[in-house]
Amino acid sequence: MDPELRSAIGRIARVPQLLVACDYDGTLAPIVEDPSKAVPLPESVAAVRALAALPQTTVAVVSGRALRDLAALSRLPSEVHLVGSHGSEFDIGFVERLSPELIAVRTRLRDALRDIAAAHPGVRLERKPASVAVHTRGVDPQVAAATIDAVRNGPATWPDVTVTQGKEVIELSVVATHKGTAVDQLRTQLSASAVLFIGDDVTDENAFGNLHGPDVGIKIGPGETKAGYRVAEPIEAARALGLLLETRRHWLFGERAVPIERHSMLANGRTVALLTPDAKVSWLCNPKPDSAAIFADLVGGSPAGHFSVAPERGGIPLGQRYRSGTMTVETRWSGLTVTDWLDKPDPKATPDGPAIISGDSTLIRVLTGTGRVRVEFAPRPEFAQVAVQLQPLGDGLLVLGSNEPVALYSPGVQWEVGNDGGYETAKAVVDLAALGGQVVLELRFGTHSLEHHRLPIHERQAAAERPWKDWVASLRLPTTARDLVARSALTLRALCHEATGSILAAATTSLPEELGGVRNWDYRYCWLRDAAMTARALVDLGSISEAEAFLRWVDGCVERTGGHPERLHPLYTVDGFELGAEAVIDTLPGYAGSRPVRVGNLANHQLQLDVFGPIADLIAATADVRGSVRAEEWRVLENMVEAVRRRWHEPDHGIWEARLPPRHHVFSKVMCWMTVDRALHVMRQHGGEDRPEWVELRDRIGANVLEYGWHEHAEAYSVAYGDEDMDASSLWIGISGLLAGDDPRFLSTVLKIEADLRSGPVVYRYHWDDGLPGREGGFHICTAWLIEAYLRTGRRTDAEELFLQMIDTAGPTGLLPEQYDPLAERGLGNHPQAYSHLGVVRCALLLDNMLKQ
Numbered sequence: 001m002d003p004e005l006r007s008a009i010g011r012i013a014r015v016p017q018l019l020v021a022c023d024y025d026g027t028l029a030p031i032v033e034d035p036s037k038a039v040p041l042p043e044s045v046a047a048v049r050a051l052a053a054l055p056q057t058t059v060a061v062v063s064g065r066a067l068r069d070l071a072a073l074s075r076l077p078s079e080v081h082l083v084g085s086h087g088s089e090f091d092i093g094f095v096e097r098l099s100p101e102l103i104a105v106r107t108r109l110r111d112a113l114r115d116i117a118a119a120h121p122g123v124r125l126e127r128k129p130a131s132v133a134v135h136t137r138g139v140d141p142q143v144a145a146a147t148i149d150a151v152r153n154g155p156a157t158w159p160d161v162t163v164t165q166g167k168e169v170i171e172l173s174v175v176a177t178h179k180g181t182a183v184d185q186l187r188t189q190l191s192a193s194a195v196l197f198i199g200d201d202v203t204d205e206n207a208f209g210n211l212h213g214p215d216v217g218i219k220i221g222p223g224e225t226k227a228g229y230r231v232a233e234p235i236e237a238a239r240a241l242g243l244l245l246e247t248r249r250h251w252l253f254g255e256r257a258v259p260i261e262r263h264s265m266l267a268n269g270r271t272v273a274l275l276t277p278d279a280k281v282s283w284l285c286n287p288k289p290d291s292a293a294i295f296a297d298l299v300g301g302s303p304a305g306h307f308s309v310a311p312e313r314g315g316i317p318l319g320q321r322y323r324s325g326t327m328t329v330e331t332r333w334s335g336l337t338v339t340d341w342l343d344k345p346d347p348k349a350t351p352d353g354p355a356i357i358s359g360d361s362t363l364i365r366v367l368t369g370t371g372r373v374r375v376e377f378a379p380r381p382e383f384a385q386v387a388v389q390l391q392p393l394g395d396g397l398l399v400l401g402s403n404e405p406v407a408l409y410s411p412g413v414q415w416e417v418g419n420d421g422g423y424e425t426a427k428a429v430v431d432l433a434a435l436g437g438q439v440v441l442e443l444r445f446g447t448h449s450l451e452h453h454r455l456p457i458h459e460r461q462a463a464a465e466r467p468w469k470d471w472v473a474s475l476r477l478p479t480t481a482r483d484l485v486a487r488s489a490l491t492l493r494a495l496c497h498e499a500t501g502s503i504l505a506a507a508t509t510s511l512p513e514e515l516g517g518v519r520n521w522d523y524r525y526c527w528l529r530d531a532a533m534t535a536r537a538l539v540d541l542g543s544i545s546e547a548e549a550f551l552r553w554v555d556g557c558v559e560r561t562g563g564h565p566e567r568l569h570p571l572y573t574v575d576g577f578e579l580g581a582e583a584v585i586d587t588l589p590g591y592a593g594s595r596p597v598r599v600g601n602l603a604n605h606q607l608q609l610d611v612f613g614p615i616a617d618l619i620a621a622t623a624d625v626r627g628s629v630r631a632e633e634w635r636v637l638e639n640m641v642e643a644v645r646r647r648w649h650e651p652d653h654g655i656w657e658a659r660l661p662p663r664h665h666v667f668s669k670v671m672c673w674m675t676v677d678r679a680l681h682v683m684r685q686h687g688g689e690d691r692p693e694w695v696e697l698r699d700r701i702g703a704n705v706l707e708y709g710w711h712e713h714a715e716a717y718s719v720a721y722g723d724e725d726m727d728a729s730s731l732w733i734g735i736s737g738l739l740a741g742d743d744p745r746f747l748s749t750v751l752k753i754e755a756d757l758r759s760g761p762v763v764y765r766y767h768w769d770d771g772l773p774g775r776e777g778g779f780h781i782c783t784a785w786l787i788e789a790y791l792r793t794g795r796r797t798d799a800e801e802l803f804l805q806m807i808d809t810a811g812p813t814g815l816l817p818e819q820y821d822p823l824a825e826r827g828l829g830n831h832p833q834a835y836s837h838l839g840v841v842r843c844a845l846l847l848d849n850m851l852k853q
Contacts, residue, residue, distance in 0.1 A: 001239065005229040007422045008216045009240060012194050013247035014303065015214060016586040017056050019192035020048075020244070021183050021207070022237070024063035024070060026167075026200035027220055030234050033138055035065075040074055041234055047241035052079035054245075054252055058190050062087060062179050064166060064203055066128040086164050086203055087182025088130040088175045098130060102174045105160045106130065109172055112155045120147040131173035144168070166203045180206035196244065197227075198237050250301055253593035258282075260511055260591070261811035261827035263298075264320060264329045267494030268342035268464070270361050272507045274298060274831070277320050277812070279331040279338040281307035286404065286445045287360040289497065289504055290524040290574050292382045292599075294406070299510050299597045300588035303423070305380030307443065309338050309365060312372040312429055322487065322813055325469040327494055328461065329813070336369035336432070343464050345446070360404075360446035364464075366457060367439045369432050375441070377408060377415075378425040383585050383599070390417045390424045396442075396450045397426055409442040409450050468493075476542040478848035484807055485844045487814035488837035489541055492534050495834050501549030502574045503531035506818065506830035512594035513819055513829050517774035520594055522601045523818075523830040525579065527571040528554065529655070530834050532614035537838035539621045540845055547622045548630070554615060555632040558639045565639035566646045570608040570657075571601060579604040606653040607662060612640040613671030613736075616678040620685075629686045641679045641694060648672040648701055654720070655729050658770040663720035667729035669705035673698060674736045702738055709733070710745065716752035717745070725768035726756045728782035731789045741792035750789045758786060760822040761805030777819030777828040780806060784839025791846050803843050816840070 012018065025031060028040040028048070052059040060081035063070050067084030076082065083090055098106070110125075113132050117123045122139040125132055134151055136144035151170055156163045164171045164178060179199070187195055193214070197207045200220035208217040208226040217227035220237050231237055258276045263283075266273040273295070274283035282297040284307075296304035311333050320331045328341040343362040367373055381388060381402040388401035392415050399406035408426075412435045415426040430439050440457050453460065471493065472486055495504040506523035513519035535547040557576050561567045573579060582600035590597050619637050623629045629637075648669065651662035676698035683691060709730070711718040719727035731753060733739050734746035757764045762778020763786045783806045790799035809820045809827065816836035818829025 001236075001243070002229065002231075003419065005218070005231070005240065006243065007419055008229060009196075009244050010247055010303070010420070011422045012196055012214060012216050013244055014251045014587055014589075015193040017058075017191055017193045018248065019058050019060065019183075019187055019190055019195045020051055020241070021060040021062050021186065021195060021197045022048075022241075023179075023199035023201060023204050024061050024065060024074060027198050027234055027237055028061065028074070031167075031200075035135070035137075036073070038073060040076075041238050043235065043238035044241060045076070047238060047245050048080060049077060050245050051241065051248070052077065054248060056252065057248060058186070058192065060183075060186055062182050062207065064133065064164070064169070064171060064201070066126065081186065083182050083186070085128045085131050085173065085175075086171065087177040087179050087185070088128070088173055090182075090185075098174070102130070102160070105158070105174045106132075109155055109158070109161065109174065113151070113172070116147060116150045116154065120150070123147050128173075130175045131171050133169055133171040135169050137168040164203050166201045178206040179203055180208075180210035183207045184210055198240070199227075200234075251303070251589045253589070257592035259811070259826050260817045260829070260831045261809070261815060263811070263815070263831055264322070264813045265327070265491065265494060265507055265815060265832055266329060266340055266342045266363070267327045268344050268361055269494075269496065269498035270344065271342065272494065272504075273342060273363060274507065275320075275329055275331070275340060277331070278317050279309045279320075279340070281340075281363065283508060284363065285524070288574050289507065292385075294379050294381050296380065296383050296588065298508065299591050300380075300384055302378065303380070303420075304384040304588055306376070306378050307363070307365075308374075308376040308378075309367060309441075310374055311336050312374045320813060322490075323465065325472045325486070325490070326465040327468055327490060328465055333369075333371075335371040336367065336373060339366040339368070339461070340364070341461065341464050343460065362445065363443040364457075364460070365441040365443075366461070367430065367432060367441070368437060370437060371432060373430045373432060373439075375413065375428045375430060376425060377427075378420070378423065379406065380423060381406075383588060383597075384423070385585070385587070387423055390415075390426045392417065392426075394450050395452070398448050398450075405446060405448045407444045407448045407450055409444060409453075410439070411452070412439055413441070471543065474542065478844045480844040480847045480851070481803075481807055481840070484810065484814050485541075485841055488816075488840040489538065489543075491815060491832050491837045492538060492834060492841070493543075493546065495534065495832075496546050496549070497526075497574045498549075500574055500576060501546075501551075501553035502526035502572070502576065503534050503546070503550055504574070504834065505530040505571075506833045508830045509599060510594070510597040511591050511817065511828070511830045513776035514594075514774045515592050515824075515828075516594055517776075518594075518596065519772060519774055519776055520590060520596060520598060521603075521830070522582075522598045523833070525571045525601060526553075526574055526576075528557075528568065528611040529570070529608070529614050532611075532618045534834045534838050536614065536618045536621055537841040539618070539625055541841060542625075544622050544625050547618055551615075551619065551622070551630075551633050551636055555636050558636060566643035568611065568643065569604050570606055570611055571604055602659075603653075603657040606657055607647075607650070608655065608657070608668070609644070609647055609650065609652040610655050610665070610668040610671035612643050613674040613678075616640050616675040616682075620678040620681050623682050623686050627686075629682060629688075634688075637679050637682060640675050641697075644672045644675045644701075645697055648697075649704075656727075656765055656770070658772075660771045663723065664708070665720045665727075665729075666705060666709040666717050667727070667732055669701060669709065670732045670736050670738055673701040673705060673738055674732075676701065677737070705733075706738070706745075714752060716749040719766060719768060723768075725766060726753055727766045727768075728753055728757055728763050728779070728785055729765070731785045734792055735785060735788055741794070746789075747793055750786070750793055753789075754786065757782070761802070761809055762820050762822050777821040779819055780809075780816055780833070780836035781839045784836075784843050787843045788846060791850060796850055799843075800847060803847060806843075807840060 029038040062083040067089035124135040219225040219227035297306035395411040397408040509522035510520035584596040588597040654665035739746040763782040815832040817827040817831035818833040
């Protein structure tokens with residue numbers, strides 16, 4: 001197939017709403033002498049049927065034949081729209097809608113054409129509801145010419161008649177329409193994003209002429225045409241439809257999706273990347289983790305960008321692992337090891353080289369071994385919205401055409417750049433043995449430099465790994481699940497944005513809470529609650545630098561409220577600013593076809609009064625470890641209490657961001673109580689004066705939630721005042737310390753949540769209607785809360801059992817997404833999720849403390 005046509009089909013296959021329209025004779029069916037025997041090609045029928053069965057895809061056959069004849073001859077399923085008489089017939093009852101005046105004209109037209117046919121032997125008339133076609137196929141050329149001349153000088157001149165000339169046919173209609181207007185009508189009715197039209201006849205030029213924008217027209221056979229592409233015969237059109245089907249099916253449903261939990265994360269404190277188990281870089285945003293992705297294969301398949309490395313012979317890797325105490329990943333095949341990490345830019349100038357080879361992060365991929373390796377580099381900036389050019393130059397490639405300069409330093413690699421669906425992709429086969437057993441690939445962001453780095457690669461790797469190793473060595477790790485806790489701690493620190501102090505909720509956007517569902521959210525931001533809980537987990541492990549940096553970041557956010565801390569948003573960008581509008585990238589199919597792919601998060605505009613509690617709790621824990629409180633922490637603490645004082649009595653949207661009207665959520669009220677309680681702790685332990693008004697506020701909030709949050713019929717603290725439905729977050733009535741572990745009300749709440757929301761190794765957030773379609777998996781953080789509740793209520797054996805079940809759901813490199821489906825036994829939601837890993841840390845520490853008692 002013509003490469004340009006292949007690229008055009010690749011592009012149009014990925015539009016949200018696609019209309020595929022084609023002619024019948026000469027397109028789906030080859031031209032034959034007897035029109036009644038024009039049977040469609042089996043290949044065309046198979047492609048049309050399959051395309052029509054796809055979601056967001058409509059197929060129409062627009063023919064000059066009468067609709068009744070078209071339906072009888074094509075035998076296509078009802079999913080395929082049939083349009084007859086060059087667009088005059090969209091359904092069988094059309095003739096009944098002709099006005100009496102038009103019926104009279106049609107009668108005169110039939111009589112006149114019958115007389116002309118009688119005078120010219122061999123000419124055949126085809127009556128249609130609104131027209132008559134005069135066929136001259138197989139007729140002596142002189143007779144045919146005389147017939148056409150008679151028609152053109154006779155009925156074709158009548159004022160109410162529209163003439164359409166085709167191959168050996170002329171059609172006269174009492175309705176002014178043609179295939180172009182028919183396709184336009186279909187486009188409008190279906191809200192099609194783009195149209196692909198295939199035809200062979202002169203009458204199809206009306207449709208080709210009306211195509212525009214991303215539309216694609218394919219002309220079959222010779223002759224002048226307005227179509228942008230051409231094939232020789234109907235079987236080639238069938239192949240084009242087959243390619244369209246294959247490409248669109250992959251786009252709609254996703255290519256073979258790697259289980260979410262099997263992805264490993266790279267990080268350098270600036271951004272993050274995800275690797276599949278076979279060393280494909282399937283996700284990377286630059287320059288920050290909430291920037292646009294240059295590799296979005298994770299949510300868009302190969303066309304959305306990736307960087308792949310694999311043995312030329314193929315095969316599944318022997319395994320993938322993190323190097324101990326680092327964020328460096330090794331993927332191993334027999335004869336090939338790929339070592340991946342994210343490096344930082346050079347901090348200063350040297351006499352031997354430039355100040356900064358890479359202006360931002362650098363993705364380093366070291367290939368070692370003896371075999372031949374296939375490498376594919378497919379950058380797709382801005383979530384594949386920007387097409388770039390790849391220019392081989394010296395020791396690598398330049399990525400040209402995006403706002404961000406990018407260079408791939410790859411000495412010794414000979415690249416071949418080709419066009420893949422309108423995007424350029426570089427491919428190479430590398431003979432490691434011939435290149436000394438090692439090849440280094442450096443994807444440098446923020447620069448076009450292809451200069452050699454002054455340091456050997458092993459020194460650079462050691463320098464990149466040393467801070468991670470030193471940090472994890474400084475932690476007070478528990479004996480319970482020690483290695484997994486260390487990996488969870490590294491993952492949490494990897495989600496910290498060093499330049500600002502903010503902490504990501506997760507590394508990704510739009511990984512689904514239900515495969516094929518719409519519960520796909522962007523978690524690449526800093527939620528005040530999630531970040532505070534993350535930093536608290538690291539404080540508990542003995543590291544307070546992340547908490548100090550985060551609290552400075554919070555101080556900046558509070559300052560920007562202009563003295564109104566109660567107006568804090570639940571989440572911010574990593575830079576501490578408000579998010580833009582939530583948007584959908586409708587050209588991406590989503591993970592395993594789970595659409596939409598979202599950028600931004602509408603929860604930014606919700607009122608979530610619980611966010612102050614975890615921040616106050618973090619300040620208290622940090623101050624206790626350090627033995628003092630810093631000035632910005634005092635400011636934040638006082639602002640948190642003031643925010644609670646002003647708004648604790650209001651209904652809010654709650655922790656789970658349900659898109660429902662506000663309610664008096666039990667969790668939110670408990671967190672308001674905890675805000676003031678932890679503030680009082682800090683005041684009393686670290687030199688501040690006691691605040692009687694804070695004592696009164698705390699006690700008032702506590703009494704309120706204990707009275708109104710209890711539901712008599714449920715015999716538990718429920719999701720919200722007056723609602724019987726249960727919610728796992730209500731476990732915080734005891735976890736926070738508001739109720740003692742042996743309080744009968746807390747014991748009853750734990751039992752109720754266990755009965756209603758636990759399913760095997762997971763605990764669901766809730767089962768109440770949150771206003772969104774579909775379902776979701778169990779939440780790892782909720783599982784961790786139930787484990788803690790078990791421990792607080794004396795059920796140590798149950799806690800140990802559930803903890804083991806939870807950590808068994810982790811991926812092979814120890815990472816956890818947000819959720820887990822206990823029936824399908826696979827992870828769901830964004831990955832890796834801070835909530836999940838802080839839950840592992842918190843539970844392991846609590847279990848360890850229980851063992852020591």
